[in-house]
Amino acid sequence: MDAEAQESFREFVANRSSALLKTAVLLSGGDRHAGEDLLQNALIKAAGRWHRIDEPEAYVRQVLYRQQVSRWRLKWPRRELSVAEPPETSAAPDASGAAELRLVMRGALARLTARQRTVLVLRYFEDLPEAEVARILGCSVGTVRSATHRSLARLRALAPELAALGPAAAEQRPSHDYSPVEVRQ
Amino acid sequence: MNVDELVRDALRDQADGQPPAAPGFADRVLAVRRRRRSRRLASAAAAAAAVVAVAVAVPMLDSGKQDVRPSGGVEQTGVTARPDQSPPRDLIAAGRVALAAYFTRSIVEQSADRAVSRRTYWLLNPKTNKYVKDDRWSYVAVAPGMTTAAVLERDLPVPRIGLLDLASGQVKRWIPVDRPVAGVEFSTDGRKLVATTYSKNPDRRVKIDGSEGWDAPFMQSDRTGFHVIDVASGSSSWAGVEIGGGAHNPEVFINSRQDFAFTRDGRLVWSGMPTEPGEKFYDFTGKEVPAPELERYRDWSVDAGVSPDGQLVAGPFAGQKWKTSSFVLDARTGKQREVRGQQLLAWADGNSLVAWDIGPDGNEYHQRLVLVSIGGEKTTPLSDFRSPKDNTEGRWEPVFAER
Numbered sequence: 295m296d297a298e299a300q301e302s303f304r305e306f307v308a309n310r311s312s313a314l315l316k317t318a319v320l321l322s323g324g325d326r327h328a329g330e331d332l333l334q335n336a337l338i339k340a341a342g343r344w345h346r347i348d349e350p351e352a353y354v355r356q357v358l359y360r361q362q363v364s365r366w367r368l369k370w371p372r373r374e375l376s377v378a379e380p381p382e383t384s385a386a387p388d389a390s391g392a393a394e395l396r397l398v399m400r401g402a403l404a405r406l407t408a409r410q411r412t413v414l415v416l417r418y419f420e421d422l423p424e425a426e427v428a429r430i431l432g433c434s435v436g437t438v439r440s441a442t443h444r445s446l447a448r449l450r451a452l453a454p455e456l457a458a459l460g461p462a463a464a465e466q467r468p469s470h471d472y473s474p475v476e477v478r479q
Numbered sequence: 480m481n482v483d484e485l486v487r488d489a490l491r492d493q494a495d496g497q498p499p500a501a502p503g504f505a506d507r508v509l510a511v512r513r514r515r516r517s518r519r520l521a522s523a524a525a526a527a528a529a530v531v532a533v534a535v536a537v538p539m540l541d542s543g544k545q546d547v548r549p550s551g552g553v554e555q556t557g558v559t560a561r562p563d564q565s566p567p568r569d570l571i572a573a574g575r576v577a578l579a580a581y582f583t584r585s586i587v588e589q590s591a592d593r594a595v596s597r598r599t600y601w602l603l604n605p606k607t608n609k610y611v612k613d614d615r616w617s618y619v620a621v622a623p624g625m626t627t628a629a630v631l632e633r634d635l636p637v638p639r640i641g642l643l644d645l646a647s648g649q650v651k652r653w654i655p656v657d658r659p660v661a662g663v664e665f666s667t668d669g670r671k672l673v674a675t676t677y678s679k680n681p682d683r684r685v686k687i688d689g690s691e692g693w694d695a696p697f698m699q700s701d702r703t704g705f706h707v708i709d710v711a712s713g714s715s716s717w718a719g720v721e722i723g724g725g726a727h728n729p730e731v732f733i734n735s736r737q738d739f740a741f742t743r744d745g746r747l748v749w750s751g752m753p754t755e756p757g758e759k760f761y762d763f764t765g766k767e768v769p770a771p772e773l774e775r776y777r778d779w780s781v782d783a784g785v786s787p788d789g790q791l792v793a794g795p796f797a798g799q800k801w802k803t804s805s806f807v808l809d810a811r812t813g814k815q816r817e818v819r820g821q822q823l824l825a826w827a828d829g830n831s832l833v834a835w836d837i838g839p840d841g842n843e844y845h846q847r848l849v850l851v852s853i854g855g856e857k858t859t860p861l862s863d864f865r866s867p868k869d870n871t872e873g874r875w876e877p878v879f880a881e882r
């Protein structure tokens with residue numbers, strides 16, 4: 295990396311790292327340190343091919359998502375966040391307690407596998423269509439659909455407080471593809 | 480409210496609550512990248528500076544000392560190669576430099592939460608031209624000419640430096656120092672030593688949360704400064720050097736071991752650091768000074784350093800023209816050229832270098848010593864492949880010296 299590339303890399307990181315860190319922390323189930331690690335690794339990868347990347351942000355985001363799913367594939371146990379209080383033990387929130395419900399949801403999201411969480415972050419935080427999620431993760435649209443379906447079902451199982459909520463669109467259509475998420479490396 | 484709406488709300492709420500990334504995040508990333516690339520944790524940092532000190536060049540050296548080469552070596556224009564040996568048993572040399580020693584590392588546990596990364600050296604006996612294990616020393620620097628080495632005893636830091644006669648294996652003289660040292664390097668003329676002082680062992684290892692093995696203490700160093708020692712008289716002066724980090728300036732830190740070495744002309748000392756500016760230069764009183772004109776492109780993670788004529792500087796991994804290659808920079812302009820070799824270790828002459836490089840299996844840690852030349856396509860193997868496994872006798876680290 296020459297001086298000019300380093301300068302442009304620094305500028306990119308200064309401008310975009312806070313936004314990228316938000317995604318990285320979400321992918322890590324709310325663990326700030328794990329999120330920083332994830333982003334750091336993605337940026338190291340980007341720095342290695344800085345000259346050849348046309349759209350750095352898209353590249354770094356793709357590395358973030360794929361790294362996270364690859365970690366799941368590698369069964370890297372310490373990457374799973376341990377939560378001191380299982381969400382099942384919390385009292386059912388008042389119907390008007392949206393903030394409390396969000397906290398319950400946050401706890402449940404942290405207990406998903408990295409793969410399940412990644413699909414939900416892509417679908418509902420980044421608001422990407424299924425086809426785009428499939429492209430980023432290198433899997434089929436059917437796999438994205440089934441993974442979304444199962445992730446939402448898992449959230450409901452982890453947090454009974456969510457029982458009163460209506461089904462998501464993804465839960466309303468049958469999913470026929472229950473194969474695990476596959477990632478093309 | 481549907482469950483997907485709540486997922487969306489919860490994720491956005493959580494994202495909005497994140498404080499911004501710390502300033503200097505890019506520098507941290509670049510520093511980690513640089514360290515990972517050379518696969519060098521804190522303890523190895525010193526080795527980098529160490530080899531630079533002995534490998535940087537004196538011009539006009541005679542590189543054709545035929546008499547020191549044993550028979551049986553593969554010789555070509557001043558090259559003594561052992562492509563079937565790893566670790567090497569017999570002299571390896573190319574041009575003006577030779578593999579004067581090598582060492583391996585092992586972790587010695589001292590308690591449940593404390594250990595030391597311990598080096599074991601094999602030193603070249605100049606009479607037999609064979610590498611002989613000598614496990615008395617925790618640190619060794621070989622003087623130009625390869626007849627004498629500066630040695631530090633076990634249990635760093637230590638209060639004296641030995642001058643070891645490599646032929647007899649006897650310490651000829653001890654140089655006492657009033658502040659304990661853990662690293663030592665010769666100047667290119669062999670007349671001076673710079674010894675880095677530490678208040679604790681810089682090779683200590685600790686358990687870091689989330690890591691299964693032993694790690695160097697991260698962002699912590701007990702380096703205090705350096706002695707400059709006149710080898711002939713044993714007289715020395717000490718200079719304190721502040722690291723400059725701490726709670727108020729957490730972006731400035733050095734590795735647990737980060738030794739000093741002389742510049743090529745022996746008038747200043749310098750040391751690397753993982754954060755910017757990467758290298759700092761000091762006069763002998765410890766005052767920071769600007770980089771000399773021909774050393775400003777020096778990169779502490781690249782062992783080969785400045786070329787014998789001072790016109791070129793060995794640079795970091797490139798990987799553009801070939802899968803594994805490195806940059807060589809014009810010392811004045813910084814203009815880069817690409818040369819074969821994954822990691823540049825020592826200048827064999829003004830145009831060629833000894834480097835680590837990978838083999839056909841593509842494993843980046845399965846490397847052998849090779850000779851590469853600027854503008855050349857070919858590499859000449861100098862050793863067999865070393866093991867990719869850390870902390871084993873098969874993973875040896877070279878120490879080069881002028882012969």
